[in-house]
Each structure stands twice: as structure tokens, then as C-alpha cells.
Amino acid sequence: MRDEAPNLLAKLSKSSLVIFKGDLNYRKLTGDVKWPVNTTFSEALGPLRGSFPILSLRTNKADVAVGIAEKIARELDKEGIAWRTSGKYALISFEPQT
Numbered sequence: 166m167r168d169e170a171p172n173l174l175a176k177l178s179k180s181s182l183v184i185f186k187g188d189l190n191y192r193k194l195t196g197d198v199k200w201p202v203n204t205t206f207s208e209a210l211g212p213l214r215g216s217f218p219i220l221s222l223r224t225n226k227a228d229v230a231v232g233i234a235e236k237i238a239r240e241l242d243k244e245g246i247a248w249r250t251s252g253k254y255a256l257i258s259f260e261p262q263t
């Protein structure tokens with residue numbers, strides 16, 4: 166964003182909170198990478214981390230998912246629950262501005 170949309174970044178940097186809604190935006194925020202589930206949301210954000218306060222609200226519709234305890238993911242997987250893709254589970258993620 167720093168290179169592609171510096172004006173937008175400057176504007177968002179002055180915001181008290183920027184809310185991203187939906188699976189596709191979550192995938193864009195986290196680079197659409199199949200991170201280990203216990204990767205922090207902060208790490209997955211990469212260069213956007215700390216630029217402005219980010220709240221992401223997402224129902225899970227794709228494999229990418231971060232900020233989850235491995236034990237919880239393992240238990241859901243063991244039960245055969247399609248928690249990553251069914252749209253029946255959701256993630257609320259927050260990263261403050263630094």
C-alpha cells in the first residue's frame with residue numbers, strides 16, 4: 166500500500182478504526198497464504214502491520230486462518246469439521262496502530 170496507494174495509506178493512518186468485512190478482504194490482508202494456524206494476525210499482515218488500527222470480521226470460506234491455538238484447530242480437524250471453509254465459523258481479528 167505504501168508504494169501503490171500512498172494517499173489512501175495516509176488517509177487510513179488518521180482513522181480511529183478501519184473495519185474490513187468478509188472472507189475475501191481477510192485473504193487479502195493475510196496475503197492469502199496457508200499460514201500455520203498459530204501465526205499471529207500481526208505477522209500475517211506483513212508491511213501493513215501497525216499502519217492503522219485494523220478490525221477484520223470474517224466468516225471462514227477459505228483455508229487461510231491465523232491467530233488460532235493449534236489445539237483448537239487440531240480438535241476441529243479431528244472431528245472432521247470443515248471450519249476453514251464451511252462459512253459456519255468466523256474470525257474476529259484486531260491489530261492496533263503502532
Ligand SMILES: O=P(O)(O)OC[C@@]1(O)O[C@H](CO)[C@@H](O)[C@@H]1O
Pocket residue numbers: 186187188189190223224226227
Ligand atoms: O462472508 P460474506 O460477506 O458473505 O462473503 C465475503 C466474501 O468475500 O467471501 C467470498 C470469497 O471467499 C466472496 O465471494 C464474498 O464477497
